Amino acid sequence: xxxxxxxxxxxxxxxxxxxxxxxxxxxxxxxxxxxxxxxxxxxxxxxxxxxxxxxxxxxxxxxxxxxxxxxxxxxxxxxxxxxxxxxxxxxxxxxxxxxxxxxxxxxxxxxxxxxxxxxxxxxxxxxxxxxxxxxxxxxxxxxxxxxxxxxxxxxxxxxxxxxxxxxxxxxxxxxxxxxxxxxxxxxxxxxxxxxxxxxxxxxxxxxxxxxxxxxxxxxxxxxxxxxxxxxxxxxxxxxxxxxxxxxxxxxxxxxxxxxxxxxxxxxxxxxxxxxxxxxxxxxxxxxxxxxxxxx
Amino acid sequence: xxxxxxxxxxxxxxxxxxxxxxxxxxxxxxxxxxxxxxxxxxxxxxxxxxxxxxxxxxxxxxxxxxxxxxxxxxxxxxxxxxxxxxxxxxxxxxxxxxxxxxxxxxxxxxxxxxxxxxxxxxxxxxxxxxxxxxxxxxxxxxxxxxxxxxxxxxxxxxxxxxxxxxxxxxxxxxxxxxxxxxxxxxxxxxxxxxxxxxxxxxxxxxxxxxxxxxxxxxxxxxxxxxxxxxxxxxxxxxxxxxxxxxxxxxxxxxxxxxxxxxxxxxxxxxxxxxxxxxxxxxxxxxxxxxxxxxxxxxxxxxxxxxxxxxxxxxxxxxxxxxxxxxxxxxxxxxxxxxxxxxxxxxxxxxxxxxxxxxxxxxxxxxxxxxxxxxxxxxxxxxxxxxxxxxxxxxxxxxxxxxxxxxxxxxxxxxxxxxxxxxxxxxxxxxxxxxxxxxxxxxxxxxxxxxxxxxxxxxxxxxxxxxxxxxxxxxxxxxxxxxxxxxxxxxxxxxxxxxxxxxxxxxxxxxxxxxxxxxxxxxxxxxxxxxxxxxxxxxxxxxxxxxxxxxxxxxxxxxxxxxxxxxxxxxxxxxxxxxxxxxxxxxxxxxxxxxxxxxxxxxxxxxxxxxxxxxxxxxxxxxxxxxxxxxxxxxxxxxxxxxxxxxxxxxxxxxxxx
Numbered sequence: 001x002x003x004x005x006x007x008x009x010x011x012x013x014x015x016x017x018x019x020x021x022x023x024x025x026x027x028x029x030x031x032x033x034x035x036x037x038x039x040x041x042x043x044x045x046x047x048x049x050x051x052x053x054x055x056x057x058x059x060x061x062x063x064x065x066x067x068x069x070x071x072x073x074x075x076x077x078x079x080x081x082x083x084x085x086x087x088x089x090x091x092x093x094x095x096x097x098x099x100x101x102x103x104x105x106x107x108x109x110x111x112x113x114x115x116x117x118x119x120x121x122x123x124x125x126x127x128x129x130x131x132x133x134x135x136x137x138x139x140x141x142x143x144x145x146x147x148x149x150x151x152x153x154x155x156x157x158x159x160x161x162x163x164x165x166x167x168x169x170x171x172x173x174x175x176x177x178x179x180x181x182x183x184x185x186x187x188x189x190x191x192x193x194x195x196x197x198x199x200x201x202x203x204x205x206x207x208x209x210x211x212x213x214x215x216x217x218x219x220x221x222x223x224x225x226x227x228x229x230x231x232x233x234x235x236x237x238x239x240x241x242x243x244x245x246x247x248x249x250x251x252x253x254x255x256x257x258x259x260x261x262x263x264x265x266x267x268x269x270x271x272x273x274x275x276x277x278x279x280x281x282x283x284x285x286x287x288x289x290x291x292x293x294x295x
Numbered sequence: 296x297x298x299x300x301x302x303x304x305x306x307x308x309x310x311x312x313x314x315x316x317x318x319x320x321x322x323x324x325x326x327x328x329x330x331x332x333x334x335x336x337x338x339x340x341x342x343x344x345x346x347x348x349x350x351x352x353x354x355x356x357x358x359x360x361x362x363x364x365x366x367x368x369x370x371x372x373x374x375x376x377x378x379x380x381x382x383x384x385x386x387x388x389x390x391x392x393x394x395x396x397x398x399x400x401x402x403x404x405x406x407x408x409x410x411x412x413x414x415x416x417x418x419x420x421x422x423x424x425x426x427x428x429x430x431x432x433x434x435x436x437x438x439x440x441x442x443x444x445x446x447x448x449x450x451x452x453x454x455x456x457x458x459x460x461x462x463x464x465x466x467x468x469x470x471x472x473x474x475x476x477x478x479x480x481x482x483x484x485x486x487x488x489x490x491x492x493x494x495x496x497x498x499x500x501x502x503x504x505x506x507x508x509x510x511x512x513x514x515x516x517x518x519x520x521x522x523x524x525x526x527x528x529x530x531x532x533x534x535x536x537x538x539x540x541x542x543x544x545x546x547x548x549x550x551x552x553x554x555x556x557x558x559x560x561x562x563x564x565x566x567x568x569x570x571x572x573x574x575x576x577x578x579x580x581x582x583x584x585x586x587x588x589x590x591x592x593x594x595x596x597x598x599x600x601x602x603x604x605x606x607x608x609x610x611x612x613x614x615x616x617x618x619x620x621x622x623x624x625x626x627x628x629x630x631x632x633x634x635x636x637x638x639x640x641x642x643x644x645x646x647x648x649x650x651x652x653x654x655x656x657x658x659x660x661x662x663x664x665x666x667x668x669x670x671x672x673x674x675x676x677x678x679x680x681x682x683x684x685x686x687x688x689x690x691x692x693x694x695x696x697x698x699x700x701x702x703x704x705x706x707x708x709x710x711x712x713x714x715x716x717x718x719x720x721x722x723x724x725x726x727x728x729x730x731x732x733x734x735x736x737x738x739x740x741x742x743x744x745x746x747x748x749x750x751x752x753x754x755x756x757x758x759x760x761x762x763x764x765x766x767x768x769x770x771x772x773x774x775x776x777x778x779x780x781x782x783x784x785x786x787x788x789x790x791x792x793x794x795x796x797x798x799x800x801x802x803x804x805x806x807x808x809x810x811x812x813x814x815x816x817x818x819x820x821x822x823x824x825x826x827x828x829x830x831x832x833x834x835x836x837x838x839x840x841x842x843x844x845x846x847x848x849x850x851x852x853x854x855x856x857x858x859x860x861x862x863x864x865x866x867x868x869x870x871x872x873x874x875x876x877x878x879x880x881x882x883x884x885x886x887x888x889x890x891x892x893x894x895x896x897x898x899x900x901x902x903x904x905x906x907x908x909x910x911x912x913x914x915x916x917x918x919x920x921x922x923x924x925x926x927x928x929x930x931x932x933x934x935x936x937x938x939x940x941x942x943x944x945x946x947x948x949x950x951x952x
Contacts, residue, residue: 214335216335217334222332230336239340239344245344248346248347
């Protein structure tokens with residue numbers, strides 16, 4: 001089964017990525033850039049200095065003020081979309097599993113980006129960062145993107161190391177753009193340090209955190225005396241299920257989400273909770289549009 | 296006596312099984328079957344557990360409905376194993392076997408009546424408490440148990456039966472009574488056995504397993520009473536001086552203080568001897584009286600002596616005891632064989648012995664004619680001449696020709712197949728005496744180390760033969776005891792060597808041996824009554840010879856009981872339930888008399904027991920009113936089963952939902 005069916009692809013045809021920040025791209029594109037360039041959009045004036053291109057002198061100003069000013073135009077550049085997919089073993093959990101859900105989201109966002117002039121780079125992470133595709137641009141890259149995502153598998157060894165993965169992402173020389181971080185955020189070392197690495201590239205990138213959780217995690221169907229076994233590190237927990245314990249778990253989960261949301265909000269990141277119970281197409285076509293990532 | 300409303304028949308079981316509860320809890324922890332469930336991360340679960348300490352032991356216990364149900368079920372089973380009994384409330388439909396003690400100790404006088412009266416009252420109270428569906432059987436017991444009334448629900452009949460229970464002076468045998476009750480209860484699905492008595496039953500072994508399935512209850516009768524009683528009495532004539540008569544008595548003090556007791560020996564109303572004894576508390580003291588002053592008239596067969604104590608306490612049965620003294624009896628001894636001066640002299644020195652001699656041929660002729668009577672020859676000595684025996688004689692009768700008196704064979708042996716298992720005695724030359732049986736009465740005093748013999752018959756081991764004097768590998772003298780079919784037991788002493796071909800007549804052991812042998816053989820006739828009997832013992836003697844019409848035993852109360860001679864020629868009377876003189880009468884004349892006394896330290900010790908101890912187990916006494924009981928163990932078992940079903944249901948529900 002392909003990650004995206006044709007009906008869905010048809011639905012996203014008119015969509016495009018929206019960046020609330022003006023981000024410097026590498027190639028001329030359709031996006032406004034902070035760089036002053038050669039588009040038709042006027043941006044500002046600045047005094048002429050020797051060596052400037054005389055074609056951009058504003059002769060009307062020179063006539064009125066007898067001073068040379070250069071007309072600056074906004075340069076329109078391409079937008080970079082960085083998608084980071086958590087491929088740790090915990091993502092395989094749930095029905096449908098979170099990893100499939102994450103890949104479909106990545107596929108949808110990547111397809112939308114490639115439909116336009118945006119450039120897409122996809123990487124996966126577990127114990128460390130591993131590129132999946134990119135950079136890619138243009139419609140012709142869509143099949144390659146989808147194929148790479150379909151072949152992507154979870155890492156069956158090691159445990160999630162969000163901090164290391166994000167540090168590797170930050171250390172790689174990369175253009176600013178939109179960063180979509182798709183994960184369940186289950187890392188015993190915490191998520192805070194990792195997200196700080198994401199920010200280390202400067203505030204020009206727009207970071208979206210998609211918190212994917214399966215319905216088995218939001219509402220565990222468990223009862224009796226159980227030994228819960230962590231699928232990644234094998235750590236176990238002996239529990240005797242009771243309504244009180246389930247209530248405590250739900251409260252802890254809510255608090256966990258709240259921590260991520262607050263951390264993100266304080267640092268200008270966007271947090272979106274994406275339970276797999278919410279149909280994938282509804283997430284893309286409705287929730288993310290309302291969040292302003294797509295239009 | 297106030298009883299708790301709920302008691303446990305096997306309380307020890309509960310203590311024995313109680314450790315199962317902590318064991319179950321421990322097993323719960325050790326063997327808790329946790330289902331392993333793979334989760335994406337235990338991160339949040341750990342936080343949740345820490346938050347509510349869900350894995351704390353008591354938290355786990357509190358949440359475990361299954362464990363709670365298991366514990367309740369186990370508790371129910373433990374309580375059921377202890378056999379809980381709800382007192383004072385009966386559900387009806389019970390089968391009760393009521394065992395009423397009527398032994399001698401129940402004749403103790405207390406509060407204006409006897410203990411048996413009190414037992415009757417308690418039994419009647421029990422009958423009053425019967426509800427619809429209850430049935431009760433009445434068994435009176437002492438030495439034997441007698442079913443007076445089989446199971447019935449007829450209260451009026453039961454009352455009449457209980458009121459008709461007569462006292463006895465018999466000792467008690469509770470195990471025998473319980474065996475009777477067990478035999479009655481075996482055909483019943485469930486039964487309760489109630490013992491009403493004073494608990495003076497001595498040391499009892501553990502309760503038999505078969506009885507444990509029945510509810511055993513004890514209604515204690517009596518209060519602390521004091522008693523002093525005669526526990527032993529016997530009479531004997533002095534050895535070698537048959538004119539001297541000694542009365543041996545033992546008196547027990549069953550009070551809590553040392554007591555001085557006066558004793559008097561009476562023949563009729565005449566005081567023959569008296570003594571005063573100081574007996575410490577709880578002890579028994581013997582005393583010997585010289586009663587040689589007693590007189591036996593020519594026409595009387597015996598004299599009766601009565602020993603009486605003053606201040607005998609609450610139990611009258613043991614305050615007097617009786618003994619019979621027979622006149623010094625002359626023993627007719629017939630010697631068959633050629634003259635033997637040494638033997639004749641040995642017999643001549645024996646007091647009370649009338650010896651006569653005849654040749655073997657003359658004896659054989661008299662035997663053929665049937666002219667030898669037991670009274671004419673109580674003991675026969677065959678001196679170097681064994682009697683001829685008819686080939687058609689019945690087995691065993693060949694020991695001595697009719698009328699089968701005890702016999703002493705000197706230097707000869709009877710032609711008896713049973714002797715030496717059919718092998719002929721061998722002739723042993725110059726046998727050396729290696730040993731002799733010092734425990735046998737015949738060998739009392741003599742020693743045979745100096746005995747020199749030319750030759751002797753040697754006897755091998757046999758079922759009927761007991762050696763008296765041993766030579767290497769063979770016995771040269773011994774006793775033979777036989778029980779011929781249909782006849783009284785016969786015994787003989789065989790000396791395998793001719794005393795004239797030995798130095799024995801010159802040794803002092805010879806006359807002593809002859810005296811002992813005649814005394815032992817003469818006593819074996821058992822024709823007469825013994826000096827004294829205990830209550831419950833069978834009175835037995837040889838039936839009077841000749842035509843004795845209308846034989847009957849008369850008990851001390853004056854009631855006559857017909858006496859019918861048995862095939863063996865003896866007559867017996869078994870129901871010696873009261874103390875006193877029993878008489879054997881024939882056509883109104885007293886033929887013989889039998890003194891019967893209690894003489895039982897167990898019955899004289901009348902301190903009532905609050906519980907009956909069966910080995911290490913005790914059945915505590917209860918008031919009859921509390922014996923309206925209901926067994927609750929079935930309810931507890933049902934409850935435990937119900938809880939287990941519920942636990943199973945909850946378990947399955949958890950596993951599959």
